[in-house]
Amino acid sequence: MKRLEIRGGRVVTMDGDRRVLDGAVCVEGGRIAAVGAPPPGFVADEVIDAAGCFVLPGLVQAHTHVCQTLCRGGADDLPLLEWLRERIWPYEAALDERAMRACARLAAAELLLGGTTAILDMGTVHETDALADELGASGLRAVFGKAMMDHGEGVPAGLRETTRASLDESDALARRWARPEVHGGRLGYAYAPRFVLSCSDGLLAEVAARCREGARVHTHASEQLAEVALVRARFHADNVAWLDGVGLGGPRVALAHCVHVTDEERALLAAHGTNVVHCPSSNLKLASGIAPIPELLAAGVSVALGADGAPCNNNLDGFLELRLAALLHKPRAGARAVPAWTALELATRGGARALGLGDEIGSLEPGKLADVVVVDGRAPHLVPGGDAAATLVYAARSSDVRDVIVDGRVLVRRGGLTADSGLDREEVVARGVEEARRVAGRVRG
Numbered sequence: 001m002k003r004l005e006i007r008g009g010r011v012v013t014m015d016g017d018r019r020v021l022d023g024a025v026c027v028e029g030g031r032i033a034a035v036g037a038p039p040p041g042f043v044a045d046e047v048i049d050a051a052g053c054f055v056l057p058g059l060v061q062a063h064t065h066v067c068q069t070l071c072r073g074g075a076d077d078l079p080l081l082e083w084l085r086e087r088i089w090p091y092e093a094a095l096d097e098r099a100m101r102a103c104a105r106l107a108a109a110e111l112l113l114g115g116t117t118a119i120l121d122m123g124t125v126h127e128t129d130a131l132a133d134e135l136g137a138s139g140l141r142a143v144f145g146k147a148m149m150d151h152g153e154g155v156p157a158g159l160r161e162t163t164r165a166s167l168d169e170s171d172a173l174a175r176r177w178a179r180p181e182v183h184g185g186r187l188g189y190a191y192a193p194r195f196v197l198s199c200s201d202g203l204l205a206e207v208a209a210r211c212r213e214g215a216r217v218h219t220h221a222s223e224q225l226a227e228v229a230l231v232r233a234r235f236h237a238d239n240v241a242w243l244d245g246v247g248l249g250g251p252r253v254a255l256a257h258c259v260h261v262t263d264e265e266r267a268l269l270a271a272h273g274t275n276v277v278h279c280p281s282s283n284l285k286l287a288s289g290i291a292p293i294p295e296l297l298a299a300g301v302s303v304a305l306g307a308d309g310a311p312c313n314n315n316l317d318g319f320l321e322l323r324l325a326a327l328l329h330k331p332r333a334g335a336r337a338v339p340a341w342t343a344l345e346l347a348t349r350g351g352a353r354a355l356g357l358g359d360e361i362g363s364l365e366p367g368k369l370a371d372v373v374v375v376d377g378r379a380p381h382l383v384p385g386g387d388a389a390a391t392l393v394y395a396a397r398s399s400d401v402r403d404v405i406v407d408g409r410v411l412v413r414r415g416g417l418t419a420d421s422g423l424d425r426e427e428v429v430a431r432g433v434e435e436a437r438r439v440a441g442r443v444r445g
């Protein structure tokens, strides 16, 4: 069993006491063996010198669309429903296996290099095996799901599916990929009805039934006012309240956005432990609004962060979302709203809960899986620093990420992707450019 010692850094544990220690993080067999001082007799096979660096849990992004990465720069400055119907859906319909593989590799490279070690991802309707295979091969931790779309206006033929086919394929994907022997057990499955408006009542009822039996669910909810109004017209209920009423609430459910939620819905989210995923860049770019995160947190709702997809951001940068989450709410709710430590908790422990991995990742504590990020703290824009969380949230950039470890495997070393990631930076970029061009050609027909 390989032993790794990350030595001499400032360890931001994100444990329950928010301890910051100067010392080591020792890893054995993919799990954290000790934090602070190495255990007696611990001899490392590899030592990472982290002097002058911050050592923190890998960032968790609990709402991404890796499959949209080749559409970066291809759908800018449009409102949500137009953005979806005119750009995103035609793009997704044109993705074939080759393009999906290139897309997933490009996203995985960006995520890993930027210090994101785990994601909750929504795919498109098809090519999900290729997506899962590439995410798994990259060494990232990913809970993924194919998008479910059996209903709604403006859905292109290439994405429309029957209720039965959607459920059968989702069930098969969960059985095939979410297994300990596949890609080191780093893949999990979350059923992903795209949003209420793309799903029939029957499909949502079937997903709710699986959720009651233990399955995870990842969907969008109450992102924009037009969407909320259409849901109200269809069900005579508010979006989040309706989902909760049919059983799509609770700790196994992650709802992206929740920008427009009523007081009653906020109480339901808190009472049932439903995860909300805050996507500040996406909400700004699509003009969705600003989610009431201070109020959700005050009510006790579990909140995570996500970049959403490349076409609505246009990065998959956990550090950008972290900074924005801490800044965005202050003009309305005051300078104390979402302080740096809270933002960092959303990006680590909050994300871990949204993936159903709260006991396994999200903090650096003995026994947890070794998903660790080393951030170089010696850049001019990071000194003299002061409070560790404030430095990481307000001053650090993803380009300060030096080393990234997932499951005890070093995937980024000194700013470069390692052989364990299976990703070659030049190849990933070249293939991404080439496949994006080919997909754009397929969209134009």
Ligand SMILES: [Zn+2]
Pocket: 063, 064, 065, 220, 256, 308, 309
């Ligand atoms: Zn999304």
